[in-house]
Structure formats: C-alpha cells, structure tokens
Amino acid sequence: MANNILVAQSGGPTCAINASLSGVIQEAMRQEKIGAVYGALNGIQGIMDRRIIRLDSQMHSEGDFQLLESTPAMALGSCRYRLPEYSVAPDVYKLIAGVMQDLEIGYFFYIGGNDSMDTAHKLGVFFAEEGIDIKVMGIPKTIDNDLPCTDHTPGFGSAAKYIATSILEIIRDTQVYNLPSVTIVEIMGRNAGWLTAASVLPHVVGEKAPHLVYLPEVPFDPDQFIEDIKAAQLEHKAVLVAVSEGVKTAEGRYVAESVQDETVDAFGHKYLSGIGKYLERYVLEKLGCKVRSVELSVLQRCAAHIQSACDIEEARLLGAGAVQRALAGETGRMIALVRTSNDPYAVELGTFPLEEAANKERKVPAEWILPGNKDLSQEAYDYLLPLIAGERSCPVQAGMPVHFHFDKTPLEF
Numbered sequence: 001m002a003n004n005i006l007v008a009q010s011g012g013p014t015c016a017i018n019a020s021l022s023g024v025i026q027e028a029m030r031q032e033k034i035g036a037v038y039g040a041l042n043g044i045q046g047i048m049d050r051r052i053i054r055l056d057s058q059m060h061s062e063g064d065f066q067l068l069e070s071t072p073a074m075a076l077g078s079c080r081y082r083l084p085e086y087s088v089a090p091d092v093y094k095l096i097a098g099v100m101q102d103l104e105i106g107y108f109f110y111i112g113g114n115d116s117m118d119t120a121h122k123l124g125v126f127f128a129e130e131g132i133d134i135k136v137m138g139i140p141k142t143i144d145n146d147l148p149c150t151d152h153t154p155g156f157g158s159a160a161k162y163i164a165t166s167i168l169e170i171i172r173d174t175q176v177y178n179l180p181s182v183t184i185v186e187i188m189g190r191n192a193g194w195l196t197a198a199s200v201l202p203h204v205v206g207e208k209a210p211h212l213v214y215l216p217e218v219p220f221d222p223d224q225f226i227e228d229i230k231a232a233q234l235e236h237k238a239v240l241v242a243v244s245e246g247v248k249t250a251e252g253r254y255v256a257e258s259v260q261d262e263t264v265d266a267f268g269h270k271y272l273s274g275i276g277k278y279l280e281r282y283v284l285e286k287l288g289c290k291v292r293s294v295e296l297s298v299l300q301r302c303a304a305h306i307q308s309a310c311d312i313e314e315a316r317l318l319g320a321g322a323v324q325r326a327l328a329g330e331t332g333r334m335i336a337l338v339r340t341s342n343d344p345y346a347v348e349l350g351t352f353p354l355e356e357a358a359n360k361e362r363k364v365p366a367e368w369i370l371p372g373n374k375d376l377s378q379e380a381y382d383y384l385l386p387l388i389a390g391e392r393s394c395p396v397q398a399g400m401p402v403h404f405h406f407d408k409t410p411l412e413f
C-alpha cells in the first residue's frame with residue numbers, strides 16, 4: 001500500500017500556515033507507517049507540473065521546525081487555481097492522480113481556505129469514485145476567518161493580534177497634535193468582517209478609539225459615514241475609523257470597486273484594496289480637515305514578528321491532527337477547531353466533510369455588530385480575545401527575524 005505523504009499550501013498567505021505544514025511533517029516523521037514526506041510547490045499547480053520536493057529530509061532539528069513556524073507566508077509557495085469540474089476536465093484529475101501514484105502517495109493534505117477546500121473535496125470524490133486509495137484531508141487557514149465548520153481559522157489570530165496592536169499604536173500617533181483629524185485604517189477580509197472586528201479590541205484596555213468601525217456585513221452608506229464622523233468629532237479631536245476592504249453599498253456593490261478595475265483572481269474574486277484612499281479623499285472633500293488613510297494590506301497577514309502563540313500552537317495541532325485522522329482512515333474531511341469553553345479558553349479537534357467547508361463563507365453574526373457602527377457586543381470580545389493571546393520569540397540575525405527556506409529544486413521522477 002502506498003504510504004508516502006504529499007502536502008501543499010494554497011490561497012492567500014497567513015503567518016500560521018507554515019505551522020500547519022510543520023505539524024504535518026513532524027507528525028508524519030513520528031509515524032512508522034509513513035514513508036517519505038513530499039511537498040508540492042505552488043499548491044495543486046505544482047502537482048500538475050511535477051514540481052515536488054522532499055520535505056522530511058530537509059528537517060534536521062527541532063530548531064528547523066521552530067524556524068519554519070515563525071516564517072510567514074507559504075514556505076512551499078501558493079496558487080489561486082480552481083480545479084475545474086471533472087465533467088469539464090477529466091484529464092486534469094487523471095494527471096494529478098498519475099503524479100501521486102508515481103510518488104506512491106497514500107495521503108494528501110491541502111492547507112487552504114474555502115476555495116482550496118473545494119479543490120480537496122473534488123479530488124477526494126474523484127479518488128473514491130475511481131477506487132484510488134489516497135486519503136484526502138483539508139487543513140484550514142485564512143486570515144479572513146470565514147470558513148464554516150471550524151470555530152476559527154489558523155492565521156486569523158495572528159492577523160487579529162497585528163491589527164489590534166497596530167490600531168493601538170496608530171491611536172498614540174493620531175493623538176499628538178491638537179488639531180481635528182480623521183484617520184482611516186483599511187483592513188482585509190473580503191466579504192467577512194472578522195479582521196475588522198478585531199480592530200475594536202483596544203477598547204478592552206480603556207481606549208475609546210477606534211471610534212467608528214465598518215464591517216462588510218452592514219451596508220455602507222457614504223452619506224451616513226460622513227454624518228458618523230461629524231458626530232464623533234463632537235467628542236474626539238482625532239477620529240479613528242476602521243473599515244473593511246469589503247464594505248458594500250445597499251445594492252451589494254463593493255465600495256472599493258469604484259477604485260479598482262474589473263481584475264479578478266482565478267477564483268473570480270475582485271481585487272479590493274483602495275477603499276481607505278477613496279474614503280480619505282471623500283472625507284477631505286466633505287469635511288476639509290486633516291485626513292490620512294492607512295492600508296494594512298499584506299502586513300496584516302505576514303507580520304510574523306507578532307504571531308499569536310495560540311494561533312501558531314493550534315495551526316501545528318491541526319496539521320498533526322490531520323495526519324493522525326488520515327492514518328486512522330478518514331478521508332474527504334477537513335480538520336477543525338471546536339471551541340468547548342471561552343473562559344478558560346479550550347478547543348478540541350474535530351473533522352467535517354470537506355463539502356461543508358468548500359466555497360462557503362462564514363460571516364460575523366449580525367447580533368454581534370452593535371447599531372451605529374461604533375462597537376461590537378461582548379460576545380465578540382469573548383470570542384476574539386483568546387485568539388490573540390500569547391507571544392512567541394523568533395530567532396534573530398543582524399537585528400532581523402530569520403526565515404526558513406526549503407531547497408526548492410524539484411525532484412526528478
């Protein structure tokens with residue numbers, strides 16, 4: 001029976017996705033039943049192009065795993081490739097199966113978000129229908145935290161910690177001048193406001209800012225936005241606003257669409273950045289005060305110097321857990337975090353059919369978003385705070401963090 005492992009990473013980067021990879025490799029190396037551990041470069045596309053590297057032979061010490069876990073983004077590279085339906089492109093499925101069979105793969109792990117779970121699901125169905133004995137497991141990741149089934153996704157906690165910390169630091173910066181000002185912070189998250197929700201966390205340490213917060217779950221009205229700022233200015237000289245890149249008008253049109261062209265990625269997702277700049281100009285035009293916008297952009301997903309220890313620990317556990325579940329015979333499932341308690345915070349691992357996670361988006365519950373765009377409910381704080389808990393120290397060289405690199409020379413086979 002084929003007993004090698006293949007793992008790949010897909011979708012948008014996070015600074016916890018390598019911890020899941022580390023968990024997969026570590027657990028696979030512990031299991032006597034497993035032979036070689038292979039990694040595909042750039043996700044499923046690397047499998048199709050036969051760009052595969054050996055991973056276990058590149059991990060020599062506990063220190064290598066620690067370095068991998070404190071390295072942001074995908075150490076194996078990523079892709080945004082949507083596996084077409086089998087009926088449309090059967091050859092693609094056969095090509096992927098052929099490569100895996102050449103490598104004697106018995107277990108395939110795909111670390112990614114909603115779209116990547118769709119790819120894993122389609123492959124799992126194909127293998128089952130064709131009687132190909134390759135177990136497929138999905139391992140969740142996304143800073144957007146919008147995957148169903150799992151309480152939260154690895155990568156989100158670290159991004160949320162970076163956002164909350166950055167907001168605190170921006171608060172100090174905005175308050176130095178005795179002048180009216182508006183600062184707008186643009187936060188990622190496409191259609192779900194989880195990351196923007198994390199911007200309110202400084203309230204728990206006594207800050208009044210951010211004074212206004214706009215999630216994609218609530219329709220955005222530019223006129224109301226100006227009225228909200230005017231009202232906030234009556235109480236605060238330096239008004240701080242957190243806004244999601246994905247806020248939409250009541251008609252369902254992304255506000256940021258007006259500043260982007262119609263470019264979409266392979267999954268058909270629109271590129272959304274630019275709402276902060278757009279609103280900066282709008283506020284300047286309408287209110288004429290000092291305005292600045294800050295786009296956190298990719299910093300919020302690659303700021304590994306401020307990883308959440310909780311996030312990294314869970315990401316590693318999910319990777320290791322997926323290997324254990326696959327060896328126990330599970331396939332076509334996504335490993336997930338099931339929260340059992342907020343205080344003290346506790347989670348267990350569970351698995352769910354990949355189909356349930358694929359292509360679906362989990363939004364911030366409407367009842368957590370308080371009216372008036374000013375704050376979130378206590379439930380939101382109770383949910384979010386444990387996820388940003390704990391600090392990690394990363395190895396440093398010449399005053400900068402050290403990152404892990406695989407030798408990416410593809411194997412010949």
Ligand code: F6P
Binds near residue numbers: 142188189190272
């Ligand atoms: O994967 C999630 C995400 O980071 C979104 O928050 C964001 O809209 C998108 O990816 C950006 O994608 P790209 O990697 O193409 O910049």
